[in-house]
Amino acid sequence: MLLLLLGYDAINWFDGRFSLPTPGMLAAPCEFIDVVVTERAAVTGDQSAVAITFAAPDGSPLPAWSAGAHIDVTLPSGTVRQYSLCGDPTDQSSYRIAVRLIQDGRGGSAEVHSALTVGTEFQVARPRNAFPLAVGGYNQTTSAVRLIAGGIGVTPILPMLDMLDRTATPWSMIYCGRTRDSLAFLSELARFGDRVTIHEDATYGPASAEELLGDLTVSSAVYTCGPPPMIDALRAALVDRPDVEFHYERFSLAPVVDGREFDLRFASSGEVVRVAADQTALSAILGARPDATYSCQQGFCRSCAVRVLDGAPEHRSTALSPGELDAGYFLPCVSRSEGCLTIDM
Ligand code: FES
Structure with missing residues (x-):
């Protein structure tokens, strides 16, 4: 099988913002569910990451989900962040997320840590999965699975274990972080014994791609979540292994690839902003319209969609329907253009 690049670049502690759709924008396809925090606990030795467990206020079952899924969380301030579910997929009585505090972040993780105390009510969207575990199904021929987690990137990996x-597929895992104290859920991982290898960067230096991958048998599958340099190194190391599936999820934004600068014109005012070659169109829009709606910045939630009134967009997402494309919508968080675009803002 060809090398599969199935990651969608979703991120934990993502600093998106949320507001009601503005004219000319599509509403995000989300159904929000009221939940209440039932439990919270530090899950790293250095207390930098906290697990939040929450349930429906009336105890009714939450929507089903599968390993690798994430949810949109609307924090009490109205800020929306996306977090992987890291509880038990077979237990619909509650969900669990885990969030590391980012001191110089844009506030989402800080609000989770300060505001999501037991009893706090907030909302989440139905789970979505762009990082599914595709093992054990009909006609599935994976010979072994290698799981690789970096830091809080362990969250989508945890339910996969x-x-x-429950399958007969052999698996192993390597979990990397700066220090042992910074690694999350070590007590839960302990029951898997030597199938889980812990790697402390501060002691041994960053693991090489070869160390992370180990000995991959033919038709192995690799599932990884972690920082972009780690993902990029693994991708490069697997270029010559067409028999290996590579599934990944980043927890920070991917850089713009093959970008060229172009202009955006706001139809309402005639104002023109330049989109730099290494900048997203969304970033340029936010410079002029700080209240513009967005969330994932990965091209899948559609909340940033805006209509192009003139010009030819270069679509770099498949999240819009043919009808929406025909209507002129594009997603400025990932899509670009070779020339000037006049947008309905
Ligand atoms: S912000 Fe989610 S698709 Fe653009």
Whole structure:
């Protein structure tokens, strides 16, 4: 099988913002669910990451989900962040997320840490999964699975362990972080014994791609979540392994690839902003319209969609329907253009 690049670049502690759709924008396809925090606990030795467990206020079952899924969380301030679910997919009585505090972040993780105390009510969207575990299904021929987590990137990997344990597929995992104290859920990982290898960067230096991958048998699958340099190194190391599936999820934004500068004109005012070659169109829009709606910045939530009134967009997302494309919408968080675009803002 060809090398599969299935990651969608979703991120934990993502600093998107949320507001009601503005004219000319599509509403995000979300159904929000009221939930209440039932439990919170530090999950790293250095207390930098906290797990939040929450349930429906009336105890009714939450929507089903599968390993690798994430949810949009609307924090009490109205800020929306996206977090991987890291609880038990077979238990619909509650969900669990885990969030590391980012001191110089844009506030989402700080609000989770300060505001999501037991009893706090907030809302989440139905789970979505762009990082599914595709093992154990009909006609599935994976010979072994290698799981690689970096830091808080362990969150989508954690539910995969239980699922893999229920299949006959051999698996192993390496979990990397700066220090042992910075690694999350070590007590839960302990039950898997030597199938989980812990790597402390501060002691041994950053692991090489070869160390991370180990000995991959033919038809192996690699699932990884972590920082972009780690993902990029793994991708490069697997270029010559067409028999290996590579599934990844980043937890920070991917850089713009093959970008050229172009202009955006706001139809309402005639104002023109330049989009730099290494900048997203959304970033340029936010410079002029700070209240513009967006969320994932990955081209899948559609909340940033804006209509192009003139010009030819270069679509770099498949999240819009043919009808929406025909209507002129594009997603400025990922899509670009070779020339000037006049947008309905
Ligand atoms: S912000 Fe989610 S698709 Fe653009």
